Structure formats: C-alpha cells, structure tokens
Amino acid sequence: MQITPLGDSALMLVFGDWINESIHRQVQTAWRALAAEPLPGVSEVAPAYTTVTVFYDVRRVVEAGAPENEIVNWLSARVRERLKDPPKSAKVKPRHVEIPVCYGGEYGPDLGRVAAQAKLFPDEVVKRHSRASYRVHLIGFAPGFPYLGGLPKELVTPRHAKPRMSVPVGSVAIGGEQTGIYPQSTPGGWNLIGRTPLRLFRPEQNPPVLLQAGDEVTFKPITPAEFAQWQEVRA
Amino acid sequence: MIRVLKPGLLTTVQDLGRPGYQQYGVAVGGALDAFAARVANLVVGNDENAALIEIAQTGPELQFERETLVAWNGGDFEPTIGGEPLPRDRAVRVAAGEKLVFGVARAGLRAWLAVAGGIDVPLVMGSRSTYRRAGIGGHEGRPLAAGDVLPCYGPGERSAAVLASLKVRGQRGTVWTVRPETLGQPAPAGVVRAMCGPEWDWFAAEAQKAFFASAWEATREADRMGVRLHGPELLLAPPREMISAAVNTGLVQVPPSGQPIVLLPSRQSVGGYPRIAAVAAVDIGRFTQLRPGEKVTFSRIPLVVALDLQLKRERDLTRVRLGLARLAG
Numbered sequence: 001m002q003i004t005p006l007g008d009s010a011l012m013l014v015f016g017d018w019i020n021e022s023i024h025r026q027v028q029t030a031w032r033a034l035a036a037e038p039l040p041g042v043s044e045v046a047p048a049y050t051t052v053t054v055f056y057d058v059r060r061v062v063e064a065g066a067p068e069n070e071i072v073n074w075l076s077a078r079v080r081e082r083l084k085d086p087p088k089s090a091k092v093k094p095r096h097v098e099i100p101v102c103y104g105g106e107y108g109p110d111l112g113r114v115a116a117q118a119k120l121f122p123d124e125v126v127k128r129h130s131r132a133s134y135r136v137h138l139i140g141f142a143p144g145f146p147y148l149g150g151l152p153k154e155l156v157t158p159r160h161a162k163p164r165m166s167v168p169v170g171s172v173a174i175g176g177e178q179t180g181i182y183p184q185s186t187p188g189g190w191n192l193i194g195r196t197p198l199r200l201f202r203p204e205q206n207p208p209v210l211l212q213a214g215d216e217v218t219f220k221p222i223t224p225a226e227f228a229q230w231q232e233v234r235a
Numbered sequence: 236m237i238r239v240l241k242p243g244l245l246t247t248v249q250d251l252g253r254p255g256y257q258q259y260g261v262a263v264g265g266a267l268d269a270f271a272a273r274v275a276n277l278v279v280g281n282d283e284n285a286a287l288i289e290i291a292q293t294g295p296e297l298q299f300e301r302e303t304l305v306a307w308n309g310g311d312f313e314p315t316i317g318g319e320p321l322p323r324d325r326a327v328r329v330a331a332g333e334k335l336v337f338g339v340a341r342a343g344l345r346a347w348l349a350v351a352g353g354i355d356v357p358l359v360m361g362s363r364s365t366y367r368r369a370g371i372g373g374h375e376g377r378p379l380a381a382g383d384v385l386p387c388y389g390p391g392e393r394s395a396a397v398l399a400s401l402k403v404r405g406q407r408g409t410v411w412t413v414r415p416e417t418l419g420q421p422a423p424a425g426v427v428r429a430m431c432g433p434e435w436d437w438f439a440a441e442a443q444k445a446f447f448a449s450a451w452e453a454t455r456e457a458d459r460m461g462v463r464l465h466g467p468e469l470l471l472a473p474p475r476e477m478i479s480a481a482v483n484t485g486l487v488q489v490p491p492s493g494q495p496i497v498l499l500p501s502r503q504s505v506g507g508y509p510r511i512a513a514v515a516a517v518d519i520g521r522f523t524q525l526r527p528g529e530k531v532t533f534s535r536i537p538l539v540v541a542l543d544l545q546l547k548r549e550r551d552l553t554r555v556r557l558g559l560a561r562l563a564g
Contacts, residue, residue: 004433005430005513006482006510006513007430007484007513007515008430008515008541009483009484009545010483012433012480012481017478019478031258044255044256044257044258046258046504048478048479048505050480051480052481053257053480055254055257058545058546062546068542068543071539072538139259140260140504141505143256143259143261143368143369144259184368184370203371207259208259209260
C-alpha cells in the first residue's frame with residue numbers, strides 16, 4: 001500500500017491500479033479499520049475501487065501531537081499502525097441485500113436495446129441479470145448511488161450517445177461494464193432495464209443509504225403488481 | 236424571522252457542511268468559502284458553524300421581523316439597509332421591519348450574510364446546509380424563494396452586548412472590522428497557490444510547464460461543484476484512463492478536453508479524471524469569487540508550505556476570536 005497526499009487536507013491510500021477481488025478486500029479492510037474508530041484529526045474516510053481517502057483537519061492533527069513540520073509523515077505512520085492492528089469493531093461480515101426489480105416495460109425502456117446487443121431474448125437478459133451476484137465497490141456520483149461489479153459479460157452495453165434529461169428514481173441500469181441503481185432523478189446515459197421500489201437514499205436514517213461499499217447484491221424480478229404493492233407498503 | 240421578499244439568483248442557507256458522509260456519496264458542501272462564513276459568524280457573535288445565507292451573482296431582498304445584528308463579507312453586491320449602504324466586515328444593527336437589499340455583484344460573485352443567533356432550520360445528517368442534489372438541508376432542501384420565512388435563533392449573549400452598545404451610541408455598525416482576506420498570508424491578487432496532484436506525472440512536459448506558466452481564464456461553466464478554466468490544452472503523455480477514485484475540494488481535474496476543472500465543496504465524492512494539481516486550502520475561496528473572463532495563475536508551493544499557511548490562518552483567526560470576545564464583554 002502507498003500513501004499519497006491528495007491536496008493539503010487528505011491522504012490517499014493506494015492498494016493497486018486495477019479492479020479485482022483481492023484489492024477490493026484490502027480496500028474494505030482498511031476502510032473499516034480507519035472508520036470504526038477515527039484517528040485523531042481525521043474527519044472522514046471514504047473507499048473507492050482501489051483507494052481509501054483519509055480526510056484530515058490539520059489544526060486537529062497538530063493538536064493531537066503531530067510536529068508542525070512532520071504532519072503528513074506523522075499521520076501516515078498512525079494510519080499504517082492502525083492497519084497493522086485494526087480494532088475489533090472493524091470486523092464486519094459482508095451483508096447480502098436482495099433488490100426487487102420490475103424489469104422491462106415502462107420501468108425498463110432499454111431492456112430491448114440490451115437484449116439486441118446481447119443477441120438474447122429480453123426474458124433471458126432478465127434471467128442473467130438477476131442470477132448474477134454483484135459487489136458494491138463504492139457509493140458515489142450521487143448520494144446512495146452504488147457502483148456494482150459483477151455484470152455478466154454478455155450484458156455489457158454501451159451508454160446512450162445522448163443522455164436522458166431525467167432518469168426516474170429507482171431505475172436499474174447498465175452503463176458499459178457497470179450496473180447501478182439511480183437513487184435520485186438525475187440526467188443519465190445508462191440503459192434502463194428495470195426499476196426497484198426500494199429507496200436507496202434515506203437521509204432520516206443512519207447510515208442514510210440502503211447499500212454500502214462491500215455489500216453483496218442480487219436482484220429479484222417482480223411483476224408490475226408486486227411493484228405497486230411495494231410502493232404501497234412504503235407509503 | 237427573516238422574510239424573503241425577492242430571492243435573488245441562488246440564495247441558500249449554508250453552514251460548514253456535512254462531513255462524514257462522503258462514503259455514502261454525499262458531498263460535504265456547506266458555505267463555498269468556509270473561512271469567509273466562519274468570520275462572518277464570529278463578527279456577529281455566533282458559533283462559527285451557525286447557519287447563514289449564501290448569496291450568488293444577484294442578491295436577495297430580505298425583511299427582518301425583529302431587531303438583530305448582521306455581518307456580511309465576500310464579493311461586493313452593494314447591499315443597503317433601510318436605503319443606506321451596509322458596511323462590510325462589521326457587525327451592523329438591523330431594526331425590526333427593516334429591509335436589507337443585496338444588488339448585483341459588482342466585484343466577486345458570492346457573499347455570506349450572518350445573522351446573530353444563526354438561522355434555525357432543521358439539522359439533516361448533522362448539518363443545516365442546503366444540498367440540492369439530494370433535496371435536503373437548508374430551507375426545504377432548495378434555494379430560497381419569494382415568500383419564504385426563515386426562523387432565526389435569538390441573539391446570543393455576545394451579540395446582544397454588541398447590539399446594546401450600538402444602540403446606546405446610536406450607531407448603525409461597529410467601528411472595528413474583521414476582513415477575512417487579511418488573515419493568514421494571502422496570495423497576491425490573481426494568484427492561487429497549488430501543489431502537484433497525484434497524476435502530475437501523467438501529463439506531457441509541455442502541459443506541466445503550461446499549467447504553472449499560464450494565465451487561466453474563468454469560464455461561465457461554474458457552479459457549487461466546480462469552476463472550469465480556459466487556457467492551453469493540457470494533454471496526457473501517453474493517453475491513459477483512470478479508475479474512479481475519491482476527490483477532494485481544490486483538486487484540479489483534467490477531462491479529455493484538456494481544460495482543467497477546480498473542484499469546490501459540493502463536488503461529487505469520486506472522480507475519474509487525472510488530477511494535475513491541488514489548490515492550497517487557504518486559496519480555494521478565490522475560486523468562489525472568479526467572474527467569467529477573470530484570470531488566475533497557479534503558483535507552485537510544496538505541501539509543507541500549504542499546511543503551514545493553514546495553521547497560520549487558524550492562529551490569526553484564534554487571535555480574532557479572542558479579541559472579539561473581549562470587545563463584546
């Protein structure tokens with residue numbers, strides 16, 4: 001692992017330069033170890049595909065005992081110590097979350113496009129998309145938006161040349177090799193194949209998100225009638 | 236209570252932001268120039284993190300329903316109070332029913348207006364900042380609109396003491412001022428200090444040279460997430476793709492267009508473009524005031540100097556805080 005400054009208020013821990021399961025596990029372990037009990041002066045810790053970023057407040061790092069001309073080295077040493085000896089509270093078993101999805105129709109206007117690209121019938125696309133198991137690599141782009149790894153290769157579909165002005169909340173989509181779920185209505189260029197009635201961003205709860213980095217995700221096909229029922233339960 | 240008579244272009248309630256949630260894709264956000272906001276709050280006797288009003292480009296018209304103390308700083312919107320000019324960087328008395336009018340920005344682009352006690356909007360995820368992308372925080376998760384009414388906390392002890400002494404002397408505002416841009420060791424006008432970014436080595440030698448040698452022009456493409464600059468095309472040698480990684484406020488990303496973007500506090504939590512440089516935290520506020528067409532150059536400093544500048548500015552602010560406590564007491 002390398003530690004690189006990310007400006008004068010963060011350090012970036014780099015675990016590799018490609019995406020794979022082993023690097024993902026290292027990122028997860030480091031993130032949990034640093035987030036479980038924050039180091040002095042550290043304001044937050046965020047994981048990405050191959051990196052973990054440690055944001056700090058320089059004033060508080062100095063108050064915690066860092067010599068003024070050795071702030072980064074001092075903090076890097078604390079980070080390395082912590083990673084060698086993580087607190088017990090950092091051990092979290094990966095969760096499995098099942099996401100109900102109503103595929104196709106008005107909820108998945110691009111299911112046909114993905115099927116044509118894959119040379120499959122739409123119901124075969126649904127079968128393959130919902131049979132696979134996905135890993136949440138990181139939450140980013142928008143509040144609660146999960147970047148999922150594990151899309152079956154045959155379902156890889158290029159993004160739209162012209163993004164939609166507004167993608168409906170809960171849309172399950174494929175963009176290149178990635179699949180994800182839109183927690184807010186935003187512009188977006190991914191292929192919409194279905195929609196989930198679950199809320200991914202829940203600011204009134206802690207944590208305010210349904211999915212977190214490290215979670216394992218599967219999709220479960222539901223009918224439009226079941227979709228409507230879910231929404232009633234929610235309301 | 237503050238009644239919004241006219242909302243202005245993009246007037247929002249902000250505090251020092253919502254740290255701790257970037258791991259869930261939530262921006263820190265908050266006042267774009269956090270230091271300016273902290274100073275405005277201190278001047279009216281508030282906690283540095285009290286919720287205040289951020290103003291952009293065209294200011295609002297506000298009516299105060301009870302007597303209070305206000306302070307503003309940032310860009311110059313030629314504000315008036317009951318028709319008279321409202322002096323900047325000092326605590327100013329507002330009578331019940333008086334109208335505070337911010338015009339169009341004549342210099343800079345944004346200003347911060349603190350009100351004694353702070354604005355009383357609900358805490359969402361630990362902050363009162365408006366976060367439009369998620370529709371949370373501030374006043375109903377959105378910019379202010381005509382007819383909105385903002386409840387405020389009552390003035391604290393220090394604010395009340397300043398207010399009382401102004402009234403006794405029949406003065407509108409305090410004689411003393413605190414100008415945020417004089418604290419620490421400010422860079423000369425038109426210059427921002429920056430360090431090399433994590434992907435500095437990815438850039439062609441000409442791009443590295445051009446970055447620190449050129450005058451960069453601010454474009455119209457600027458919002459709370461970032462400011463796009465215009466200048467020489469910064470190219471990678473050889474071209475390559477980056478895996479999305481966390482970003483930080485002040486980082487300078489270069490998309491394939493070769494035109495850099497300086498990230499501001501409402502930025503996304505991850506980015507996929509090479510990061511050529513990082514603006515020193517003490518100079519990030521400069522990018523919140525750049526008007527389209529204005530130029531900046533980057534001056535290269537080492538990380539230790541950037542950290543030292545932050546500490547110096549914090550020490551200056553501590554002195555101001557102690558001085559103000561004495562004044563009010």
